[in-house]
Structure formats: C-alpha cells, structure tokens
Amino acid sequence: MKSPIRVRRVLIPVLVAGLAAAAHAQSTTPTWVYALKESGEIVVVNAKTRVVEKTIRLSHAAPDVLYPTPGGKFVLVTHRGTAVISAVDVGLHAETRSFVLSTGRAATLTYSPMGDTVLTTQAGSSRIELWAHRRSVLDHKGSVTAGAADTGALFNRRTTRLYRSSTAGLDFVYLKTGEVISTVPLNAGRVAWAFTPNFRELWGASLDADAVVVVDEARARLVETVRIPHRPHDPVFSEDGERVYLIDPTGRSVVAVDTRTRKVAGKIDLASAVIWIAASPNGELWAGDPAGVLYVADARRLAVVARLDVGGPVRQMSVVQFREGEGYACF
C-alpha cells in the first residue's frame, strides 16, 4: 500500500534546512577584543571587522585586570586598591553590576573551565579563596591552603582539582578536602601554568630557567622539558591545542611551540614589545603592546596580517567570545 503522504519530499527538505540553519548558527558567533586602557576605559574591538565598536566606562575608578568568563557572557574587572569587582555584560558591552569581595582585594582571579567556580588569591598569601560563580555574582564557598603562591593556580575541567606551584614542584590539590594528593617534582623555579584545551597536560613556562615543562595530568608526572632559550613566558594555547604561544622576554616576538612534537615551530616578529597575547577561536593570534597597538597574526603562517591602534596606553587586553560552556549539560 502506498503512503498517502510523500514522506521523502517533506522530510528531506526539512532536514536540509535544519542542517543549514545549524551550520549558519555555528559560524556567526561574534568575537571581540576588550582593551583596558590606562585611562580606565575599555575599548571594544570587533575581531572580525577589526573596528572599534564601543567604549565602556566603568562606575569605579582604576580598573586593573579583565577576566572574561569561560562562556563569554561576562567580563569581571578588578580595581586597583579596592576589593570592588565590576561585571560587564558582553552582550550589551556595558557594566551591569559591581560588588565587593568579602575577603579583600584579589591579586589574581581564575575561573573554572565550566565557569561555575572562581578562585582568587591575594598578594603574599598562600590561601586560595573559592567562590561559586553564577551570572557574574560571586558567593564565598571557603578557602584552601596549598604551598607558596605567586604564580596563580588552575582548575581541572570539572572543578574538582586545583594545580598550583609550590617549592617542591606542582601540587595537585583535591578541592573537596584541600589535601595535596600529589606533587610533581620540578627543577624549574617559578612556573606560569596553562592547561591544554583538552585538559590532558599542563604546560609551564619557567620564569627562572630556559625551559617549558609538560606534566601529564592523569598520571601526575613530568613527561617533557622543552628547552627554549631566553625564558619565554605567558603560555597561550591555540583553540585546537596543536600549538602553544609564548612571549619572548624582549616582547618583540612570539614563539610558537608544536605541542605534538614539543619543538619550537617558529616565531612571529613584531614591531614593538608586546605584553599580552591571546588566541582567537578563528585561528588568529592577537598581541598588544602598552602603547595600544594591536597586532593580528595568522597563527598557522606565523605572520602578522593586520595592525590597529586603539589609542593607548593600554594595561591589558582580552579576547571574548560568547559560547556555550557555563554549566555542565549532559550527553
């Protein structure tokens, strides 16, 4: 018996339309660069058009550092000399609220990858304060003490572990109890850490030796020490995790290291000394100097493709892109 409704002629166009809509939705997620100027303003640059779209003025003076949430919905801004934190809504490019941290001024602020937890540290203290983060509001949950503190700390993907430099090496801290469950011994001095995008490895740029150390997270052991001269710092991974970029100490170049071969793949030469780099989700590398000059580089070809001036001087910059990621969904 033939079907009275020609299912194929209805279903296939609907499915094709659905595929096209989904693909289009994926490709149009906007990306911005937020540049915090010394004057206290935040300049918003559209990363695609490379045009300044807006300038944000915060209600509190002396903004210090920008901290975009992992999901890209908000940017938290600390202020020098106070415990005030401002929250900027990225969808509106406007400040929506500000609040005071009950534990005092934060020296560093780190999000968990899912955006649900924030840790803050204070200068000269080995205490790490933990906060529950929801829609730009921070609620104090407690604190953890683990080793010496001057290079920040990182969370794992699920916010169950913390990784922090200590005098002995890299401490793995179990957040539920605050206990150090493992320490990876390193002879690398002070190290600035970054996780690979898949959270399998921690890469640490030594501030005291010409080395980048690689630690396997699951096995809690050192797997490689990559010798790179001149102590490049501030490791930043490409979105696909295939490369890690570090700033040469002179600031006039960015070193690219292949994460599979663990060898230097090349470098990007810059016309001025940059203090900040970030990898954009679309395969570009952004770098900024204190005078407000922004460099846009093709991260694969290791060549600068554009340069723009936000009218400095600039304290810090950050790439912001709204994406799903805050909160655990399911499979």
Next chain:
Amino acid sequence: MNTAFRSILFERDHSVLRAWVLVLIINLIGVNLLDELGVITVTRAPFSWLAVSVGGLVFGAGMVLSGGCASGSCYRASSGMVGSLVAFGGFAAGATAAQAGALLPLLRTLRSPELDVLGQEATLYNILSPDSAVVKWIVIGVLCVVGAVWLFRSPRQKFQVGWPWWVTGLALGVIGVIAWVASGLTRRDYGLSIVQPTVSLTRLVLAGDAGGISWATFLLLGLPVGSLVAAKLAGELKLRSPSPGRLVQQLAGGLVMGVGAAVAGGCNIGNSITGVSTLALGSVVATITTMLGVWAATAVLYATVRGSRAATASAQRAS
C-alpha cells in the same frame, strides 16, 4: 536497547543483547586505545549517584511505555511510524524541560551529590587504583574476555529479521569508535549521544538559542536520513499510525523517557554505549538502573495485560 534489556528476563532471543555486547567490546578496546595514543581525549560525566539511579529507572520505564528508546523512536519515525514520532517529540520536550525548563531545579538537586576519586571522575578502574594504567587495562581485558566468551557460546540465532547480530554489533561498534574521532576534530570530546543534541536542537527551534549546537546535532539530523534510506531499501517505508490511546501512551512514555535521560546524564546511547565504553561509573550505574526500570515497567505492563485478558475472558464466560 529496550528490546535488548527486556530480552534478558522476558525473552529467549538475546540477539539484540549480543549485538550490544559486541559494540561494547569493540568500543572498550578502540576508544581507550585511541585515548592512550592521544588521538582522542575521553571525557566522562561525573558520578552523580542519585541522579543516575533515579534517572536510569525513570528512563527505562519510559522506554517501555513509549515502545522504544530515544534513538529507536527517532529512526522508526522516519520509516513512517507516527507513534514513534510522537514518542520522540515527547522525549525532546521532557529532556528540554529537565535540562533547561521547569524541571531544571529538580535536575540540579538530584545531581548535587557527587562521588569522585580524588578529583577524577569515578570509573571502574580508578576506584580500585587511582592513576594506574595497568589496572585500567586489566579491567578492560577482563570485561572483553567475559563478553567474548559469552558471545562465542551463544546459540545460533533461529529467527532473524534484518542483519545478523554480529553484523549489527560490528557496524555499530566501529561507528561508535569513529564517532569519537570525528567528534574530537570539532573539539567535542565525546562519542555518540542523543540527549544533548536533542535538547540543543529543540532550544534552537523553539527559542533561537544556538549555543548548544555541536557535532552531535548533525549526528541527530543524519539519523532519520539514514533510517529513511534503510527503510526504503528494505521495503518498510510506510505510514503507520496506532490507536489514539496508544499514541497518548507513547507521548507520555516519551516525556518520561526524556526527563529520565536528562537526569541520568544520557540515554541508552550516551550512557550504555558511549559512557560504559569509557568505564565511567555513572554510566555503568545508569545502565543497570535503566535495565531495572525496563524490567519493572515490563512486568507491570504484562501483569496489566494478563489481568485485562483474564477479566475479558471471565466476562465472556459469564455471558
């Protein structure tokens, strides 16, 4: 999977179950080997023991009510079964309500008690020995050997519709491993799944929220296309609609299935194939409780049908 789980207690033909075991053997070896080699990165859901227990039970019961699992309803819908289309619609609604709607507070409450192993997601091997690759592969080896022995000793399939179980298991097993690699290329570190893409597609269509669109969304969109082609080639493409009462039951079953799957963190595909192959304890528990839910609901359904027939027969004798 509804058939596979039901057959353990209520039927003699275990072909579908054998196919599932073969899928698991292939994925246990393939997925974990690729993870060790760094080709893929395996991620696991946390062990929210209350959520996976309750969610699995509810999901299993929902499968029986709706007449099939989530993916089963999806592919049957494209072969013309209206009841399955209604069930899948209910599944989408239930899952979205639990993940992003009115039932979200319930989901959060059920998920809040979590067990981990020193900060790592609980697995069948790290509960024995954290950070040990040797223990991991011993566990995988034992499971694969036990499964393989059972498969080899299985009696020959007497009655067969479609592919033999070993062809189905082999095909789906290989697809399951390939799915991890393909998904990993888009930086989604998981394999086959149905719940998350269903919810994200529902949110896109109903609310214009494209935030959850991922590789899995295209997997879900491709599923009915493939089943449409297969149904046409097999001569099974025909519009069929059950009675109104059965439609209502399938809708209700789909809703229950959706809520259960969202709470459990995945359905029979996301948990019982993909999750179990990573040895995630949450997925193992969810699979066990899903089986229990299927058995309980099937027993109640059979008892209801038997009671109804007995009453009818008694009435006929009396008349």
